Amino acid sequence: MAVLSMSKPEFSRLDVLLRVQSGRLRVSDACVLIGLQRRQVFRLLRGLKQDGATSLLSKRRGRPSNHRLPAAVRTLALSIVRERYSDFGPSLAAEKLAEHHGCSVSRETLRGWMIADGLWQDRRHRLPSPHQPRRRRDCLGELVQIDGSEHAWFEDRGPPCTLLAFVDDATSRLMELRFVTSESAFDYFRTTRAYLEAHGKPVALYSDKHGIFRVNSRPAAGGRACPCEGRGVTQFGRALLALNIDIICANSPQAKSLPLRRQGGASNARLAHCRTGWSRACPREGGGAAIGGGIPGSSPRTDYRGERMAARVHHRLQHTLRR
Numbered sequence: 646m647a648v649l650s651m652s653k654p655e656f657s658r659l660d661v662l663l664r665v666q667s668g669r670l671r672v673s674d675a676c677v678l679i680g681l682q683r684r685q686v687f688r689l690l691r692g693l694k695q696d697g698a699t700s701l702l703s704k705r706r707g708r709p710s711n712h713r714l715p716a717a718v719r720t721l722a723l724s725i726v727r728e729r730y731s732d733f734g735p736s737l738a739a740e741k742l743a744e745h746h747g748c749s750v751s752r753e754t755l756r757g758w759m760i761a762d763g764l765w766q767d768r769r770h771r772l773p774s775p776h777q778p779r780r781r782r783d784c785l786g787e788l789v790q791i792d793g794s795e796h797a798w799f800e801d802r803g804p805p806c807t808l809l810a811f812v813d814d815a816t817s818r819l820m821e822l823r824f825v826t827s828e829s830a831f832d833y834f835r836t837t838r839a840y841l842e843a844h845g846k847p848v849a850l851y852s853d854k855h856g857i858f859r860v861n862s863r864p865a866a867g868g869r870a871c872p873c874e875g876r877g878v879t880q881f882g883r884a885l886l887a888l889n890i891d892i893i894c895a896n897s898p899q900a901k902s903l904p905l906r907r908q909g910g911a912s913n914a915r916l917a918h919c920r921t922g923w924s925r926a927c928p929r930e931g932g933g934a935a936i937g938g939g940i941p942g943s944s945p946r947t948d949y950r951g952e953r954m955a956a957r958v959h960h961r962l963q964h965t966l967r968r
Contacts, residue, residue, distance in 0.1 A: 655701050662686075662693050662701075714754065722750050723762055735759055781815055786844065788814040788893075790851040793828035809836045814851065820844055830857045830881050837884075849891035857881050859894050 651659070661678050664670035665686070670678075675686050692700030725746055730738045735756035742748040742755070750758075759765035782788040795807045807828045811821035821840040825832040840847075852858045860877035878886065885892050 649698055649702065651698070651702065655703070658689070659693075659698055659701055662689055665690065666693070714750070718748065718750065719758055722748050722755060723758055723764070726755075726759065726764060727762075731764060735765055783815060785813055785815050785818070786847045788849050788851055789820060789840070789847045790814055791833070792853065793825075793855075795828065798824070807832075809833065811836065811840050828855070828857070830879070833857055833881055834884065841888075846888060846890060849893055850885065851893045851895060854894050854896075858892055 658679055661670065661675050665672060665675045672683060672686055676683055679686065679689075681689075689701065722742055725742060725748065726733070726738050730741055733741070736752045738759075739750055739752040739755045742750060756765060760767055790812045791810070792812075793807045793809050795805065797805045798808060799806075806824050806826060809821070809823045809825055809828070809832060810819060812818070813820050821836055821843070823832070823836045823839070825836075854861065857879060858881060860879055862877075882892055
C-alpha cells in the first residue's frame with residue numbers, strides 16, 4: 646500500500662470529497678467548504694473515483710519552481726560570497742551583493758544556497774547553548790553594556806585598533822562607538838563623557854572584569870569599596886560613584902546576555918562597512934564625534950567616521966522597547 650504525502654489543504658479537500666461520495670454532504674455545501682464552483686467539485690470527484698487520492702496531489706510537486714532564479718545568478722552570487730564575503734552571514738552578504746555588485750537576491754534564497762554549498766550552517770544543526778539567557782531590561786538607558794573589541798578592523802588599510810562599544814540592553818541599540826589605540830581608562834572616560842553628553846546618565850553600566858572597571862587583586866590596598874564584590878575601587882569606578890551610576894561586572898561572557906553576544910554578528914557588519922566603505926571615507930577636522938572616533942594613528946584625510954558605521958548597523962540590532 647502506497648503512502649501519500651499530502652498538505653493540509655489537500656487533506657481537507659479529500660475529507661470533504663469523501664463525505665460527498667458517501668452522501669453525508671451536499672455538493673453545494675462542499676463548494677462552500679472547498680471554495681470552488683460545482684463544475685470543479687464534480688471534476689475532483691471524477692478524479693477521485695478514477696485515480697483515488699493521488700488525483701488531489703499538486704502536479705507541480707517535486708518540480709522546479711517557475712519563479713526560480715537562473716543558475717547563472719546563483720553561480721555569480723556564490724562566487725562573490727566565496728571570494729569576498731565567506732565570513733559573512735546570509736543577511737549581511739545579501740545586503741553587500743545588492744549594494745556593491747548589483748546582484749539582488751533575497752536573504753532567505755541566499756541562505757539556502759550558502760547552506761547547500763557549505764558556506765553556512767543551519768541554526769538547527771548548531772550546538773545549543775548551555776547558558777540560560779538573562780532577561781532584558783525594560784527601558785532605554787536602564788542598563789548599558791560596555792566592552793572593547795581589539796581587531797584589525799581596517800584589515801591592511803590601517804593599523805589594528807580597539808573599538809569601544811556602548812550597547813543598550815533593552816533595545817540592542819549601539820549608543821556609542823569609538824575607535825581607539827588600546828582599551829585604556831582614559832579612552833573609556835572620553836567615550837563615557839560623549840555618551841553622557843549625547844544620551845544622559847544611565848542607571849547602570851554592565852562590563853567584564855577588566856582592571857579598568859574593578860580591582861582584581863585581593864585584598865585591595867585602601868580606597869573605597871567597589872560595588873563589585875566589595876573590592877577596592879578603580880579610577881573609573883570612582884567616577885561612576887560620583888555620578889551615582891552603578892557598575893556591574895559579569896562573571897562570564899555568557900552572562901552579558903543577548904546584546905553583547907550579538908556583537909559577533911554586528912562585528913561582521915562593522916567590518917564589512919570598514920572594508921567596503923573605505924574609499925568613501927570623508928575627511929574630518931578634529932578628533933571626536935557624537936558617535937565614533939577616527940582610526941588611531943591615521944591622517945585626517947583617511948579618518949573614518951564611526952557614526953556612519955553605527956547608523957548602518959543600527960537597523961540590524963534594533964529591538965522593540967517593552968515600554
